[in-house]
Structures are given as structure tokens and as C-alpha cells.
Amino acid sequence: METTTPPRPGLREMKKRRTHDELLRAAVHLFTSQGYERTTVDEIAEAVDVSQRTFFRYFAGKEEAALALEGITVGRFVEGVRARPAHEAPMEALRQAVLEGWSSLSEAIESIASVELYLRMYRVIESTPVLLAAHLRRSAETEDAIARVLAEREGLDVDADPRPRLAVAVFGAVMRVTERQWITGEDYSLEGMRELTSRHLDQVGPALLGGWRDEA
Amino acid sequence: METTTPPRPGLREMKKRRTHDELLRAAVHLFTSQGYERTTVDEIAEAVDVSQRTFFRYFAGKEEAALALEGITVGRFVEGVRARPAHEAPMEALRQAVLEGWSSLSEAIESIASVELYLRMYRVIESTPVLLAAHLRRSAETEDAIARVLAEREGLDVDADPRPRLAVAVFGAVMRVTERQWITGEDYSLEGMRELTSRHLDQVGPALLGGWRDEA
């Protein structure tokens, strides 16, 4: 959605991209080092030697800058689902797309930040009420988009059959539980994330059944 | 949390409660009639003949006023889950608590608004990005609280066993899909809501299994 003009970069485009990336980098740096609320937009703009007004020309708001990194990986995830072979069962397609997404995370964000910074930013999101709210809303939008993809794959009408939305919503719920545990825990490795994701997905079935007390 | 002083109302308490309710009523009225964004806090305060500062003494922010009505019913839902007989399976307890919640919705909010107003407010929430975000965050908090309740019921550790959180998250996901369809559809009756809830809960299993194409 940003790199749709490969024919000729042009000095103008270059500068724009550069300003955008610098603003994003400055924002993420400030957010992760001193916190989201304690960082003002003026501060970010000043760090890049740009007017505050310009910041708002590149980002719809402070929130958007905070969620931009995550947005990159989410976009790739959606594409990943779309690219899955049609014969795969819905939930399996989602699972594979996520696992692949984790594996290729570093190359997705390399031009902006490191994986470590990505993780730190994630923690900021999770611990800042406004950001968490915005994050959840975006997740909801993503789920909606994916529900449409799945429905199309299976030849169903999203608005008539609740199963696509339900499946995606359940999947999203699992992902959120996983994210939280990931943030809270100590294992920051992508490998750990993959494992956690798999384990939680396998636990959905058991969780929905009764008697948790029997099999601990 | 508000009516924890039944012994002696006192003129002061009365006035406070009255101001609170009037502010809430005015806010909901303005939000539903002219929209959330197009309503300023000054407007709400003025409608009750109170300074803007006072509004912020009763509500943490504009958002809180917009979500207060919903908060009442959510609170009752959590209590409902807590009151469920211990022998019930987790998911069954949640289901019953929600269904009961819908049935007693009108008496829960009668002192503030009608069921119709409640529904209209819900639509405003769903169609206003900031409010939707805040709503989702609150839902997440609610889910966390309920996960703890369930874990305690079953004698588990919420942080060690992912099943309570997973079950609640899945349940929450179903509820959100239901809400959305409820808002979008034409059947505003509580009875319709009960049916929709049941139907969707029954569809979770099928949605998670593969081959949607076989059984439509």
C-alpha cells in the first residue's frame, strides 16, 4: 500500500519516505524509552526537525504512529492468509499464516526497527490503556477482513453464515491470550512465540469442554 | 459500587446521585440524538446547569459517560457468573448468566434510561471508532475478571493454565459477533437477542471444524 510506485522513485518520493520513516523511528524510540503519554507530538516532530503540522500529515494521530510497526506485520498476516492453498481447512490456514508471519517478522520491519524494539513497543501498547483500546479495535477490523477472505475461500456469505466470523473471532481471541502471555513472560524469542501460539491453539478444544478438573 | 450506603441516604448523597444521573441522562440523550463526536462536554454540563469541571468530577472522561449504561449491565453479568451453581460446566455457566442478563436488562437500567435508548446508545458505540475501541478494552478487562472467577470455581491457577482465559476469550468473541449482528439487524427485542446468543454459541463447535462446505 506504500510501495506501489516502483517505476520511478523520484527525489520527492524519497524525501517523503525518509521523513515518514524518521518520524516513525523517532516516535517508537521516544515511546519505548519514556512512555507513550509522556511523549508529546511536538517532541517527536522536533526530533526530526519538522513542524508539528507535518507530523499530522504523515500520521492520522499519535496512536497511528504507535501502532504503525504492528500494522506492518498485521498486513503481512492478512496477505499470508490470502495466499494459503485453498484446500486447507480455515483454522489450519490461519494457524499456518500466523506461524509464517512470526518467522518472517524481522525482515518485515528491518527498515524501521529491530525485533527487540518491536517487542518493547508491544509492551508499551499493552500497558497504555488508550493504545490497548486502539489496538483491540484494529484487531477487530483485521478479523473482519479475514472473515471475508475465509468466507470467499469456502464460498459462503459472511453476513448469512456466522461461522467465518466466529472462527476468526475465536482465533483472534486465542492470539490475544497468547500475546498477553508473551508480553508477560520472559521468553522473547520468535521461536517461543511460535510454540506458545501452537500450544494455545491446541488448547481451545479442551477449554470449551466441561470438566477442567478431571484432566489437569 | 455506587449504592453501598443504604443506611442513610442524606441530602448530600441524594444530590450527588441526582447530578450523576442527570449528567448521564443528558449525555446519553445528546450522544444518541446528535452523535458522540458532535457533542461537547460543555454542552452536556450546560444541559444540567453545571460547570464543565463538575462533569469531570463525576466521569473520568466523555468516554466513561458513553459507556456507563453498558457498564451497569456488564457489572450484573459478572455477578451473574459468580452466582452460578458450582456444578455447572464453565461454558454453561457463562451462557446462562448472559441469557439471564438479557432478561433482566430493563430493570437494571430503568432508573436511567429505557431499553430502546440503551440499544440506540449501543449503536453509537459501535459506529464511533473511539468508543468502539474503549468498549473493546473494557470487554477485555471484563473477560479477565471472569477468567479469574472461572479459575477459582474450578480450582485452577489463571496464570498457569490457559484454559480459563481461552474459554472466556472465545465466549467474549462469540458475544461480540452476536452484538454486531444484533445492532445491524432489525430485531431489537431482548427475546431475539437471547435466541441469537444461543444460536451462535451452538455454532462455535462447527465453526472450528474443517469442511464448512459440506454441511451448509
Next chain:
DNA sequence: GAGGCTAATGACAGCCACTGACAGTTGACA
């Protein structure tokens, strides 16, 4: 390579949500 076109920017003014501080008012209670 000079000049015109247009996109990008900066500077300024202003709205609105929200907060801290201080003073005035009004129930509560001896």
C-alpha cells in the same frame, strides 16, 4: 535553464478534552 505548476511544508489561529489550583458555597454534625 528559465518559468510555470503543484505538492510539501511552516507558521498561526483556534477547538476541544482534560487537569491543577484556589476560592466560594452548602450540607453535616457537635
Next chain:
DNA sequence: TGTCAACTGTCAGTGGCTGTCATTAGCCTC
């Protein structure tokens, strides 16, 4: 009834965000 504490209004200020307009700086043509 007078004292205390709670509730409220006023004022000033911060920060996110937007509209407007003049200025700058790529780009493209002749």
C-alpha cells in the same frame, strides 16, 4: 449556631488535532 469538610465554580494552562494561507522546493515543459 458555628465549625468542618465536601461539593462546586472559575480560571489558567497543556496537549492533541484541524483549517487556512503564504512560502518553499521538486518536477516538467519549452
